[in-house]
Amino acid sequence: MTALFVTSTGTEIGKTFVAAELVRALRSRGRAVHALKPVITGFDPERAAESDTGRLLDALGQPLTQDAIEAVSPWRFAAPLSPDMAAAREGREIDWNALLAYCRRAIDRARSERDTVTLIEGIGGVMVPLDAKHTVLDWIAELRIPALLVAGSYLGTLSHTLTAAGMLAARDVALAGIVVNESETQPVSPEQTAETLARFLPSVPIAVVPRDGSAHARDRLASLVSTLSP
Numbered sequence: 001m002t003a004l005f006v007t008s009t010g011t012e013i014g015k016t017f018v019a020a021e022l023v024r025a026l027r028s029r030g031r032a033v034h035a036l037k038p039v040i041t042g043f044d045p046e047r048a049a050e051s052d053t054g055r056l057l058d059a060l061g062q063p064l065t066q067d068a069i070e071a072v073s074p075w076r077f078a079a080p081l082s083p084d085m086a087a088a089r090e091g092r093e094i095d096w097n098a099l100l101a102y103c104r105r106a107i108d109r110a111r112s113e114r115d116t117v118t119l120i121e122g123i124g125g126v127m128v129p130l131d132a133k134h135t136v137l138d139w140i141a142e143l144r145i146p147a148l149l150v151a152g153s154y155l156g157t158l159s160h161t162l163t164a165a166g167m168l169a170a171r172d173v174a175l176a177g178i179v180v181n182e183s184e185t186q187p188v189s190p191e192q193t194a195e196t197l198a199r200f201l202p203s204v205p206i207a208v209v210p211r212d213g214s215a216h217a218r219d220r221l222a223s224l225v226s227t228l229s230p
Contacts, residue, residue: 146175
């Protein structure tokens, strides 16, 4: 594995938490990691350390400088909305071709460097609009790299997760794995959620991440990494 797109079934599922812990898990195994969050909304420069971008930089062990923020997240918008709406509020739009070129450069760099992985974290869920014509799903499909799908264990997650997996499959996106990130409230244990998902997606690796601390999350994700990485 040299590149992976981290996406989710929706907003506030725990995508950045999983991406950051995955960065740490890979680094602990001696892999060099480039982590990107190309598009971010709800970004407040005064609270950059608390942003998804800031959390990724912390996982990478990089300082929170303006240059580092720009390198990880070139498209930043203030409103906590879908990218198309957030950009419109600022009289801007995401340049689709520039976004793809930015990601492809990072992917090509990882392929040229030994033991290097590029993680690209998306925004919102699989079907969130990026502009007037494109969604996150279009973005993943164009990059032609595997996706890691982050799901919750809340009531309704089975339908949301299987729908997202079906949409990825419809666009020939390889599903590298699913992470069931334990939700604050849930009708059953996250392990039961994972077991049900496995019945419908028997060939997909599934990891359960509990809410009782990042050390446990890292251990679970490190196990998942072993199924993804040579």
